[in-house]
Amino acid sequence: MGVGPLAIYLAQLGFEVTGEDDALVEPMRALLAREHVAVVPSGAVPAGCSLVVYSSAIAAAHPARAAAVARGLPLVRRGELLAEVLRGKKLVAVCGAHGKTTTTAMLITALRRAQFPAGWVLGGLFADDAMPPARTGSSDWVVAEIDESDGTIDAFSPEITLATNLDWDHPDHYRRLDDFASTFAALFARTKSAVLISDTCALSQRLVAGGSGINPDLRPKYFSFGRSGDFSCEIAGETGEHLRLRLGGRFPMAEVTVRARGEFNAANATAALAAAQLMGAELAPRLLADYTGVCRRQSVIHAAPGLTVLEDYAHHPAEIRALLASLRGRVGERGRLIVLFQPHRFSRTAQFKTEFAAALALADRVHLLDVYAAGEAPLAGGTTADIYAELKKNSAALPVDYLPGDDAALFRALSRELQRGDLVAFVGAGDIDQKARAWLELRRADEMKAKTWDDFADLLRPQLSAGARLAREESLAAKTTMRVGGAARVYAEPATVADLQVLLRAAQARGVEVFFLGRGSNLIVPDEGVDGLVIALAHEAWQRFEPRPDGRVWAGAGLRLKNLCGLAGKAGLVGFEFLEGIPGSVGGALRMNAGAMGGWMFDVVDEVEIMTPAGEVKTLRKADLHVAYRHCAELLDAMALGALLRPAAQADTEAISRQIDVYRRKRHETQPREPSAGCIFKNPAANSAGRLIDEAGLKGERVGDAEVSTVHANFIINRGHATGADVIALMRRVRARVREARGVELEPEVLLYGKKWEEVL
Numbered sequence: 001m002g003v004g005p006l007a008i009y010l011a012q013l014g015f016e017v018t019g020e021d022d023a024l025v026e027p028m029r030a031l032l033a034r035e036h037v038a039v040v041p042s043g044a045v046p047a048g049c050s051l052v053v054y055s056s057a058i059a060a061a062h063p064a065r066a067a068a069v070a071r072g073l074p075l076v077r078r079g080e081l082l083a084e085v086l087r088g089k090k091l092v093a094v095c096g097a098h099g100k101t102t103t104t105a106m107l108i109t110a111l112r113r114a115q116f117p118a119g120w121v122l123g124g125l126f127a128d129d130a131m132p133p134a135r136t137g138s139s140d141w142v143v144a145e146i147d148e149s150d151g152t153i154d155a156f157s158p159e160i161t162l163a164t165n166l167d168w169d170h171p172d173h174y175r176r177l178d179d180f181a182s183t184f185a186a187l188f189a190r191t192k193s194a195v196l197i198s199d200t201c202a203l204s205q206r207l208v209a210g211g212s213g214i215n216p217d218l219r220p221k222y223f224s225f226g227r228s229g230d231f232s233c234e235i236a237g238e239t240g241e242h243l244r245l246r247l248g249g250r251f252p253m254a255e256v257t258v259r260a261r262g263e264f265n266a267a268n269a270t271a272a273l274a275a276a277q278l279m280g281a282e283l284a285p286r287l288l289a290d291y292t293g294v295c296r297r298q299s300v301i302h303a304a305p306g307l308t309v310l311e312d313y314a315h316h317p318a319e320i321r322a323l324l325a326s327l328r329g330r331v332g333e334r335g336r337l338i339v340l341f342q343p344h345r346f347s348r349t350a351q352f353k354t355e356f357a358a359a360l361a362l363a364d365r366v367h368l369l370d371v372y373a374a375g376e377a378p379l380a381g382g383t384t385a386d387i388y389a390e391l392k393k394n395s396a397a398l399p400v401d402y403l404p405g406d407d408a409a410l411f412r413a414l415s416r417e418l419q420r421g422d423l424v425a426f427v428g429a430g431d432i433d434q435k436a437r438a439w440l441e442l443r444r445a446d447e448m449k450a451k452t453w454d455d456f457a458d459l460l461r462p463q464l465s466a467g468a469r470l471a472r473e474e475s476l477a478a479k480t481t482m483r484v485g486g487a488a489r490v491y492a493e494p495a496t497v498a499d500l501q502v503l504l505r506a507a508q509a510r511g512v513e514v515f516f517l518g519r520g521s522n523l524i525v526p527d528e529g530v531d532g533l534v535i536a537l538a539h540e541a542w543q544r545f546e547p548r549p550d551g552r553v554w555a556g557a558g559l560r561l562k563n564l565c566g567l568a569g570k571a572g573l574v575g576f577e578f579l580e581g582i583p584g585s586v587g588g589a590l591r592m593n594a595g596a597m598g599g600w601m602f603d604v605v606d607e608v609e610i611m612t613p614a615g616e617v618k619t620l621r622k623a624d625l626h627v628a629y630r631h632c633a634e635l636l637d638a639m640a641l642g643a644l645l646r647p648a649a650q651a652d653t654e655a656i657s658r659q660i661d662v663y664r665r666k667r668h669e670t671q672p673r674e675p676s677a678g679c680i681f682k683n684p685a686a687n688s689a690g691r692l693i694d695e696a697g698l699k700g701e702r703v704g705d706a707e708v709s710t711v712h713a714n715f716i717i718n719r720g721h722a723t724g725a726d727v728i729a730l731m732r733r734v735r736a737r738v739r740e741a742r743g744v745e746l747e748p749e750v751l752l753y754g755k756k757w758e759e760v761l
């Protein structure tokens with residue numbers, strides 16, 4: 001944002017300019033192209049180049065800097081070259097901690113409206129892309145935004161200096177407040193004809209008062225702006241997009257209209273108009289009435305009756321405080337101010353974490369993102385986690401989230417929590433503006449998808465029987481034993497075979513993916529839920545237990561294994577006791593060939609009735625089925641409707657319940673009681689996954705509320721509020737540690753619902 005406008009200015013002066021940017025944004029690309037500034041690949045310093053200019057955020061090791069050094073080319077920073085190019089010009093230097101781009105843009109706008117022929121170099125982009133960020137102009141005057149962050153400010157000797165306000169920032173460069181103050185004191189002293197300062201800025205006032213060794217003879221050139229300044233102003237009214245300002249003091253007119261909002265923009269406009277007047281421009285009441293703003297300053301990127309989304313460049317606590325105070329007034333009656341904040345630079349975060357937390361506390365809800373490094377190496381005490389800790393300590397009631405490095409989860413959480421009337425502000429100087437747009441894109445795509453799913457549900461509903469259930473966005477967490485994860489886009493509980501046929505055929509015709517759900521005891525549902533139709537045989541019609549005259553038993557696929565075991569026991573049928581304690585259904589047990597205590601589901605199966613994806617009902621004999629460890633190939637696509645089971649023998653019910661009791665006790669002694677999905681990993685050949693995990697010292701290991709059980713290391717339990725992401729992250733950690741310790745790659749036994757493990761592990 002600094003180097004691009006300078007490149008344009010140089011191109012207009014007649015230099016041949018090329019440039020590169022590792023994250024070039026589209027409006028800048030177009031503006032550069034318009035001025036014939038060629039964008040070259042990273043590190044490709046063109047032949048014939050005589051000087052390389054770089055932003056201070058570019059590290060010495062960057063390929064372009066390294067290439068320049070290798071070729072012996074001179075290298076300068078943006079500020080150094082700008083000072084050199086403007087030498088001999090009548091420079092109006094706009095500087096200060098906050099609002100300098102806006103003030104510069106307002107000054108440029110006012111001068112253009114007043115037909116004052118100054119050139120300019122903005123440190124940003126106008127929101128109106130017809131306005132270039134730099135122009136050489138046709139007079140000696142040039143307005144430029146100058147930057148104190150890297151010390152290059154020392155190279156400027158302006159005609160007029162406009163200091164919006166001075167607030168200690170850039171602690172990476174100015175270790176102490178005094179270093180910062182003396183830089184500005186020196187700039188003021190070098191200024192030839194006028195220095196404009198804010199009447200509310202204590203530090204500016206102190207410097208002007210001569211406390212820092214400024215020559216008192218120079219004092220007449222100082223002017224203040226603000227409520228009680230030499231150029232005075234107060235807000236007379238705020239309507240729609242406009243401010244009405246009452247002017248006084250040295251201003252020649254009583255009122256102006258400014259297209260901007262908020263107290264700080266009133267101050268920026270006052271400063272800009274004061275500078276224009278000092279330059280000799282003729283002021284008029286509507287010079288700023290059509291001010292279009294600059295990119296990334298309260299840029300509204302979505303405005304709909306129920307939701308406003310904007311992004312802003314604020315990256316210093318004072319700016320955030322001012323921004324949020326101004327946004328408060330724009331939040332709907334029942335809406336909330338939701339802030340997503342991306343801290344900029346580790347050094348600034350370390351310096352101001354307490355102040356950042358205090359400023360953010362003005363929001364109703366805060367999401368924190370990782371620090372945008374801007375070329376810095378991480379710094380202890382300067383991370384997002386430090387701001388998070390400050391917020392937790394001092395604003396315990398404020399809902400704050402921080403999901404390190406996980407934009408997708410952040411976007412999902414944000415979309416989920418939105419309420420009518422909310423104002424969402426993406427705040428920071430890094431790439432959060434792009435994230436804001438990415439989130440909006442995602443939201444739009446989600447809305448389109450939602451419409452498609454609504455249509456699908458609407459198509460199904462009238463075709464189903466009265467006993468069937470159909471729902472959109474049905475939460476699946478409560479339908480699983482692990483109790484994590486998101487919703488099914490469409491969820492159905494058919495009551496009849498015809499219902500199931502309707503569901504499967506419609507899904508096939510529309511290319512909708514179908515997922516069968518039993519009792520959810522072998523599943524991890526991802527937090528984003530399942531993009532498809534989830535069908536559960538939860539209706540009682542699928543839970544029948546019917547002894548047949550030939551001694552066999554029909555068990556519906558929806559029957560709980562516990563009930564199968566209990567009912568069989570009551571009927572004196574032996575062979576099902578091992579199923580006690582497996583918290584699944586007959587359908588799930590068939591699909592998984594569930595097994596325990598030496599018994600396997602398919603030990604007791606004679607026939608399975610299935611429905612194919614085309615809605616055809618078929619009976620498959622055991623010999624037709626391809627069954628293996630936790631696997632039945634025929635049930636990968638087809639749904640089991642029930643099975644004909646063959647008991648091993650007849651016995652008295654007491655003997656059966658004694659056997660069941662033995663199994664139950666054994667389970668209680670060796671397995672945790674908390675919510676889980678059973679064994680997480682398969683046992684590797686001739687080994688036990690639980691033992692390997694235990695030996696790697698992982699019992700009790702936690703991610704969020706997901707924990708490796710201390711009772712059985714191959715169980716992950718949910719301590720209360722675990723998310724799908726917590727469970728997956730813990731599984732990843734367990735695998736890595738076992739791999740490191742024993743060289744064994746553990747394979748999941750549980751299923752990841754709607755996805756493949758390879759996608760996430």
Ligand SMILES: Cc1cc2nc3c(=O)[nH]c(=O)nc-3n(C[C@H](O)[C@H](O)[C@H](O)COP(=O)(O)OP(=O)(O)OC[C@H]3O[C@@H](n4cnc5c(N)ncnc54)[C@H](O)[C@@H]3O)c2cc1C
Nearest residue numbers: 516518519520521522584585587588589591594595640678
């Ligand atoms: C505490 C605990 C202990 C456990 N102990 C054991 C154990 O000892 N032995 C063991 O084997 N497992 C065990 N499990 C795992 C789990 O209970 C079994 O795998 C069970 O068979 C899964 O049945 P479900 O109905 O819950 O299926 P779900 O978890 O709902 O689904 C599992 C799979 O079956 C599919 N499916 C479900 N219903 C049907 C259907 N009707 N037709 C076709 N496919 C279908 C699903 O699509 C999914 O792919 C345990 C789990 C827990 C939580």
